Amino acid sequence: MRRSAVRAEETRVEARPPAAIAEEQPLRRRSGISERRAGPGRLRRLVGLVLLVPAIGLVLVLALGLVYSAVTPPSTLMLGRWLTLQPVAREAVPLSGISPNLVQAVLTSEDQRFCLHHGVDLGALRDVVEDEDGPSRGASTIAMQTVKNVFLWPGRSYIRKALEIPLAAAFDALWGKRRMLEIYLNVAEWGDGIYGAQAASRHWFGKDARNLTRQEAALLAAALPNPIQRSAGKPSRSVRAIAARIQARMGQVEGLMGCVRG
Numbered sequence: 001m002r003r004s005a006v007r008a009e010e011t012r013v014e015a016r017p018p019a020a021i022a023e024e025q026p027l028r029r030r031s032g033i034s035e036r037r038a039g040p041g042r043l044r045r046l047v048g049l050v051l052l053v054p055a056i057g058l059v060l061v062l063a064l065g066l067v068y069s070a071v072t073p074p075s076t077l078m079l080g081r082w083l084t085l086q087p088v089a090r091e092a093v094p095l096s097g098i099s100p101n102l103v104q105a106v107l108t109s110e111d112q113r114f115c116l117h118h119g120v121d122l123g124a125l126r127d128v129v130e131d132e133d134g135p136s137r138g139a140s141t142i143a144m145q146t147v148k149n150v151f152l153w154p155g156r157s158y159i160r161k162a163l164e165i166p167l168a169a170a171f172d173a174l175w176g177k178r179r180m181l182e183i184y185l186n187v188a189e190w191g192d193g194i195y196g197a198q199a200a201s202r203h204w205f206g207k208d209a210r211n212l213t214r215q216e217a218a219l220l221a222a223a224l225p226n227p228i229q230r231s232a233g234k235p236s237r238s239v240r241a242i243a244a245r246i247q248a249r250m251g252q253v254e255g256l257m258g259c260v261r262g
Contacts (some may be wrong), residue, residue, distance in 0.1 A: 007043075017129050018255060024133075025240070027167055032125055038077045042079075042153075048221065052112050055087065061151055062170075062191070063172055064151070065170075065174055065175075066174075068150065068175075068183065069174065069175060070239060071151050072092035072182075072183065072186050072187075073183065073187065073259050074090075074150075075149040075150060075187040075189070075195060076149065076150070076151070076152065076153060076154070076188070076213075077149070077154065077189060077195070078090065078187070081193060086193060087193050088193050088195060089193055089194050089195065089198065089199040089203065090186070090187075090194075090195040090196045090199050091198040091199055091202075091214035092186045092196060092198070093186065093196070093198045093209060093210075094182060094262075095178055095181060095182040095185070095260070096262060097172045097208070097209060097210050098185055098197045098198075098209045098210060098212075099209060099211065099213075099217060100156070100211040100215045101184075101212050101216075101217035101250075102197055102209065102212050102216070102217040102220060102221070103181065103187070103215060103257070103260060104187065104253060104254065104257065105140075105214070105217040105218045105220065105247070105250055106142075106181075106184075106220075106223035107256075107257065107260075108221065108246050108249050108250050108252065108253050109221040109222065109246050110142055110145070110224060111141045111142040112220070112252070112253050112256065113256070114141065114142055114177065114181070114256075114259070114260075115256050115257065115258060115260070116176060116256065117141065117227075117260035118148060118169055118172055119141060119143035119144070119168035119169040119170075119171065119172030119173070119180075120141060120143070120144065120165050120169050120172075120174065121139060124141075125139045127139070140164075141168060142181060142184050143168040143169075143171065143172045144164045144165065144168040144189070145178055145184065146168075146171070146180055146183055147150070147164055147167040147168050147171055147189075148160065148186045149184070150183065151167060152164065152167075161211065163191050175258055177259035178260050178262075179257070181260050185197045186198075188200075188227075189227045190203075190204070190220060190223060190227050190232060191203060191223075191227055191228070191231070192195040192203070194227075194229060197209040197212075197220070200220055200232065201216075201220075201232070202214075204219075204220070204231075204232045204233030205232075205233065214247055214250065215243070215247060216232075218241065218243040218244070218246040218247040218250070219232040219233075219235055219240075219243045220232045221238065221243070221246050222235070222242040222243040222246055223235075223238050236258055
């Protein structure tokens with residue numbers, strides 16, 4: 001029975017027209033080709049999706065940058081506190097509402113070449129890279145600190161620094177010097193939950209930012225690198241010493257402040 005069944009099957013196969021067999025062979029070949037092509041196609045789609053994510057992020061950052069040309073942004077630290085239901089003290093004020101003493105003290109402490117570079121101090125970066133003993137000081141400009149505060153995350157990382165540099169150059173051109181400094185002074189942290197010059201001035205000295213003295217401005221500038229450990233209102237001996245050095249050097253940048261004068 002089995003042998004007769006096999007013979008019958010062979011007979012059916014042999015009886016198939018040659019044209020049908022010829023048509024089937026290209027179909028098999030095309031099926032094999034499509035299966036081989038499916039792998040690279042999926043890979044291209046995956047690569048496209050991977051590239052799409054940073055592209056969307058870049059478009060979003062640029063769109064926010066245009067909005068922030070007119071609207072004072074929050075910092076990422078402020079957003080984090082809001083999301084965790086922690087209090088935030090910040091009252092945005094224009095640069096004209098901030099004492100020139102604080103502007104001068106911050107430029108002296110943080111970025112004396114602020115008006116001379118285009119968001120990134122290439123000379124300072126080169127010095128840090130070429131330092132054989134490792135970087136003894138930072139090379140972050142006010143523009144780099146501003147984009148970090150507004151768009152990026154805290155902490156040290158090469159990825160964040162690689163993003164900081166082009167963003168600083170782009171927004172230095174988009175916002176201009178006065179707007180860049182205005183945003184920086186409105187998002188800088190000056191204590192636990194205290195952001196911006198106005199909130200810091202009222203919290204530590206009981207006055208508006210426009211009325212800060214040279215000494216008070218120097219104390220606020222001295223606290224900027226570590227506002228949680230350094231208090232402008234209750235300064236330690238070391239903070240007072242740093243503030244005194246800042247105050248003594250403030251006159252050195254007075255001639256370099258033309259880009260931020262109204």
